[in-house]
Amino acid sequence: MSLSTRLHVLWAPPLLLVWFAACDSTVEQPGKPPRGTACVAACELQHPAGLYHYELVISECVCTSCSEDCRSEVCGNKQTPSDGCLPCVQDSLEGEACNEHGGLFQTCLGDKECAEFVACVTACDPVPIE
Amino acid sequence: MLACAVTALAFSGCDGGGFGDPCLGTGTLPPDSLEDYSAKCLDAIGLDVPAFSCDDGTVIPQTNLSTDPYPSASCDAPNVLEGRCDPDSTFQVLAQTDEAIVVALCRKKGAEDGIYRDIAVIQYNQVNGATCFYQALDDALEAAVTAPSDTSGTFPWFSPPDTAIVNCVECHDNGPFIRSPYLAQLRNEPVNRLPGTNDDDNVWGPPNEWNKFQPYTFVGNDFQSWQVESLSLPDVSCMNCHRMAVSKTEGAYNFGAGTALNFGPISTAMDQTNKNIHSEDSPIWMKPDQELYLAEVESDALAVQACALAIVGEGPLPAGCTAVAYGGGDTCESEPAGGQSASDPPASPIPISPQGLNL
Numbered sequence: 184m185s186l187s188t189r190l191h192v193l194w195a196p197p198l199l200l201v202w203f204a205a206c207d208s209t210v211e212q213p214g215k216p217p218r219g220t221a222c223v224a225a226c227e228l229q230h231p232a233g234l235y236h237y238e239l240v241i242s243e244c245v246c247t248s249c250s251e252d253c254r255s256e257v258c259g260n261k262q263t264p265s266d267g268c269l270p271c272v273q274d275s276l277e278g279e280a281c282n283e284h285g286g287l288f289q290t291c292l293g294d295k296e297c298a299e300f301v302a303c304v305t306a307c308d309p310v311p312i313e
Numbered sequence: 314m315l316a317c318a319v320t321a322l323a324f325s326g327c328d329g330g331g332f333g334d335p336c337l338g339t340g341t342l343p344p345d346s347l348e349d350y351s352a353k354c355l356d357a358i359g360l361d362v363p364a365f366s367c368d369d370g371t372v373i374p375q376t377n378l379s380t381d382p383y384p385s386a387s388c389d390a391p392n393v394l395e396g397r398c399d400p401d402s403t404f405q406v407l408a409q410t411d412e413a414i415v416v417a418l419c420r421k422k423g424a425e426d427g428i429y430r431d432i433a434v435i436q437y438n439q440v441n442g443a444t445c446f447y448q449a450l451d452d453a454l455e456a457a458v459t460a461p462s463d464t465s466g467t468f469p470w471f472s473p474p475d476t477a478i479v480n481c482v483e484c485h486d487n488g489p490f491i492r493s494p495y496l497a498q499l500r501n502e503p504v505n506r507l508p509g510t511n512d513d514d515n516v517w518g519p520p521n522e523w524n525k526f527q528p529y530t531f532v533g534n535d536f537q538s539w540q541v542e543s544l545s546l547p548d549v550s551c552m553n554c555h556r557m558a559v560s561k562t563e564g565a566y567n568f569g570a571g572t573a574l575n576f577g578p579i580s581t582a583m584d585q586t587n588k589n590i591h592s593e594d595s596p597i598w599m600k601p602d603q604e605l606y607l608a609e610v611e612s613d614a615l616a617v618q619a620c621a622l623a624i625v626g627e628g629p630l631p632a633g634c635t636a637v638a639y640g641g642g643d644t645c646e647s648e649p650a651g652g653q654s655a656s657d658p659p660a661s662p663i664p665i666s667p668q669g670l671n672l
Contacts, residue, residue: 242422290483292569
């Protein structure tokens with residue numbers, strides 16, 4: 184089962200609560216689940232311990248599929264992925280670089296809280312490119 | 314707080330001897346500050362971690378490196394942590410006596426000159442087994458590293474609780490040092506060589522049977538829940554030279570890595586991530602003096618992996634597969650962990666059922 188599928192099964196009900204609690208102005212319509220960086224922000228609120236672990240061991244595996252700009256934003260400055268960078272981070276998190284050769288990042292995937300945070304981020308719908 | 318800790322220790326069940334169930338899990342005791350941790354480590358190990366520069370270490374050779382950019386390049390001896398060739402990374406021995414050693418590994422991970430992205434130190438006493446881990450991870454770590462004990466130091470060492478999160482024991486489960494070809498290739502360096510890699514290295518050499526009999530315990534409040542178990546399995550050769558092990562953190566087995574679950578199969582496989590094809594220049598990791606793949610050696614490693622999977626509760630128990638807890642938090646001991654030495658026979662294995670000790 185993929186990370187995103189697992190998230191849908193395990194975290195759909197809790198996420199609904201967070202969506203309403205954490206949505207910000209980037210959400211286009213009230214009541215709609217957040218997408219893109221707003222969704223990641225909700226994940227961060229929902230899994231603070233997982234986020235902490237993730238940020239400790241974040242490595243370039245998280246940015247394997249990213250451009251230099253996204254790499255700098257996410258892996259260099261450890262910022263919440265922007266709408267534009269989220270898709271490449273999601274691809275990276277589900278890819279071989281993190282899952283088979285992630286080095287210390289694999290301690291994140293082996294930790295319940297951190298793995299749940301990663302699954303949450305991986306399941307976020309991207310913001311469509313206009 | 315201290316009274317609570319003492320009470321917890323008294324009732325922790327540690328007095329049964331050895332390393333039974335975890336004694337003081339991370340979080341049971343207050344976290345150590347970096348200063349307190351380094352003081353405990355100095356006291357237990359007898360050598361301090363000094364300030365150092367990563368640029369002063371020996372550059373770890375990445376011979377026959379392909380022209381692909383990091384992290385895609387292949388070479389004769391990639392690291393095992395990530396399966397990558399990591400040019401310009403350095404290794405150094407920071408301090409050493411007959412009893413203790415302090416080593417530093419500075420991983421470059423594609424950073425520019427003078428910058429590293431993963432700096433780690435291991436401090437170990439081979440007589441009493443006391444071991445400490447220090448870690449820093451960042452996109453731009455300066456080469457100049459201040460001592461963890463230096464309260465005015467500016468180097469961004471992880472706090473001990475954060476280092477515990479990194480879960481070093483998950484990989485370092487059969488002893489303090491993983492002797493893959495990545496670092497073992499430095500065996501002939503005059504100073505900066507890994508213990509257990511140079512035949513003429515007296516007490517620090519292979520004749521001392523590294524990672525087979527040396528004690529292994531973890532210092533500091535944040536590391537007390539780490540536990541290591543050594544496997545036994547008939548008719549496999551791996552354990553003739555060194556332990557094959559699994560580990561626990563906070564009472565739960567680690568699944569992601571380790572000598573038995575992961576490194577055994579990697580070290581004996583037909584190919585290895587980002588490693589050049591096995592050859593004289595790029596010999597296979599296991600066994601020593603073997604250059605090319607041998608199916609019977611891989612078969613041994615896979616048998617040990619199956620034993621490990623059973624111990625951690627992920628598969629059927631092979632005949633004769635047992636595990637014995639041989640190391641853990643240093644507060645969990647009722648007697649000195651250094652009771653064994655290279656000349657002593659190993660402790661009798663205690664059969665362990667899948668998912669736990671069966672004492």
